[in-house]
Amino acid sequence: MIHLRLEPRADAPRLFTAAVTLGALVFAFVLSGLIIWLVGGDPIKSFGHILVAAFGSIGVISDTLVKATPLILTGLACSLAFRMRLWNIGAEGQFLLGAWGASAIVLAPILPAGTPAIIVIPAMMLAGAVAGGLWGFIPGVLRARLGVNEIITTLMLNYVALFWIEFWVFGPWSKGGFPVTEPFPPEAWLPRLTDFASAFPVLGGLTVHLGLIFGILAATIMWIALERTRWGYELRLIGDSPRAARYAGIDIDRKIIVVFVISGALAGLGGMSEVAGVVHGLQDQISPGYGFTAIIIAYLARFGPFRVIVASILFGALILAGREIQPSGVPAMIQGIVLFSLVGSDVLIRYRIRFDRRMAIA
């Protein structure tokens, strides 16, 4: 009888990890292609179509980056928490709360109409981050103080956040009974490239907005924090061995709360960037599931901040292509297969697979 045995791998070099991740991605696309072929499609043409739809021109590249922006911020949110093995799958809810908090500045209104952009925009950023951070604080405190499983709380809080948004867009902030709010005044819009088209005509129609810069800055700050600061060192230590961290004198409970708040704030900033940069208002369908896609992105990026940007662009392209190709479920299917391949490929990184023939004695 042939046994399949898994042995822990002593050493997995970085290059190997990268190769396995890439391999998983290739595998996912081959498998997706196979499924497309099985249902009678032409995989080559489909992928070609996705490529053209996402990267075929300056215009669509810009659209891809717009789609990638909320993914970068929520992807960073997940990566940060996952580094400490805190399974925050509530980036979706934190994103929504952030969108709501930012909207409140203009719609409540917290700042009077006519306040200049230089004040409104930072206020919205702050409100988005605080609201998202609060949505992270709740599961963080529950986990740190009472040991409540954060997967359940963050998942459930997503629904609470969704209904919270619905309440406001159907109720107090509804525009004539429709689930949308009054559009934000231009002072509350994040600058887009197309806004500079009068000076540089080449930028005309490009909708990339300042939120992308937030994402890149956040990734940079997160990288520095993780790799160069005491705070990041403690986080790496807790992530690797909570018992060793306790032994080194680190207050783990406090850290859990802080990381959850920052994680929520990043996702919340993503929500702010979406309402202020793209939608220019609040509506019930503000997110097509960015916070859930972010989980896949964090995994694909192996929790590395800059890799999150790359993975987000890939998934931004898939989301964009979803509008272009029929049936539109294909890109969603590819996303799902990518996640499964990545999770499955983890086994190869941590274990060596051995085939052995064992003789049963006696």
Place this chain on the structure above:
Amino acid sequence: MTSPAPVPALEARGIVKTFPGIVANDHVDFDLRRGEIHALLGENGAGKSTLVNILAGLYLPDAGEVRLDGQPVAFDSPKDAIAAGLGMVHQHFTLVPSQTVTENVLLGMSEPRFWLHPGRSEAEIGELAERFGLRVHPGAKIWQLSVGEQQRVEVLKLLYRGARILIMDEPTAVLAPQEIDDLFRTLRSMAVDGRSIVFISHKLGEVMAIADRITVMRRGRVTAAGITPAETSTTDLARRMVGREVLEIVDKAPQQPGEVILAMRDVTADNDRALPALRGVSLDVNAGEIVGIAAVAGNGQSELAEVITGLRPCKGSITIGGEEVANRRTSHAIKHGVAHVPEDRTGVGSAPNLSVADNLIMKRYREPPVGRGWFIDDSAVRRMAQDLKDTHSIGGASIDTEARLLSGGNLQRLIFAREIDTGPRLMVAVQPTRGLDVGAIESVHRVLLERRAAGVAIVLISEELDEILTLSDRIVVMFEGRIAGSFAADEADIEEIGLLMTGGRAGRHDAAAPETSAIG
């Protein structure tokens, strides 16, 4: 029928088993007769668990043979073993808390196939329990049962599957005295019924009371093979168990201890299961003195190390150089010069997937030169790590190597290097040489004596009595969370220490009475 001696029910011949760095079983012979209770006695790390795991088919031996009723066997899994009539009760139970006794007993059996017949099964199990005096209600849920009752369920599981040989791994460790009596009655009735029992323990009194024969192990070898209680005494067993081998010669210069560094007064603490682990311990340790804590595992010594280092809450007073540290943060203890070489090197003492450099700064990243404000100065980290790696000869590739790739000896060098580098006034070293090879053991001993010479107060917790006798200036024996005795190194009597460690009551003539806890 030609052989006069009956074939043993279970027999092991020439068992050798090595793990990286240690020989756990070194040509071990063992035989178990039908209908006997055979005690396997030895300190932690003596190789008892390795031997029974080989007997039960959980490990394969490197050399040697296991025979069941004279036939060589090699089990693939515990399931194969139990099918052949051999079962083991582990120290940690394998029961489903939300299910009933009957359901737990039936779990994993191929009969009944699909429909359970709770009434019929319950009656069968109740009858079996009755027969062997295993008082437990078959319909009770596991979570409602005491630890002793849960143990009975484990035994029932094996009996219901027709086990003829039962291996019990320290069954009395978790039991109250009354429950121990009940267990012994059960063991007796099973033996009368023709079943054979391997009974693992390190409590001498119990072994003398229950065993038909006794095998003693020490450092992977058998030091007494199948002797009867009549042929021996607790003193003799203690000697065989702890032995008296002279360790490699280490220079231990005579030295006058300095002022009191650690002072504990009437400290009590619970263990992880919320049971009392320390029951009023008072202890002083002076500068330049090694105090060795001799105790069998689970008698409060691990908790002692944890309360001193701030990892475990406690009641009572603990001062370091006059400063109260009890119940403060661990970082507070670190700041007050408490170094800790923990028992679990890979789980607590190091972060396995971080680099050697990252592991070396664990206690020093908060302050310069490593920590600068919010930041960590990477070049200072590398300089410090390289420096420590060189001065403490930590082998292995480089300071960027992940800690889990280091050998046990190098990992322990890393931990010592880090702890010494904090410039401690007090060092708590727990099982510092467990699992290390001779060279690494020697270097650990040398480091401890160097620190002693440098005026550090040292608490050495070890199950290696030789180590304690060789290194300590004073030896403190702990039993069941209390200090059972205290000896100056030159007056230490190994047999008496062995007796006190195992709860023996004899020969307490000149040593401190167990309840007298203040030492100084």
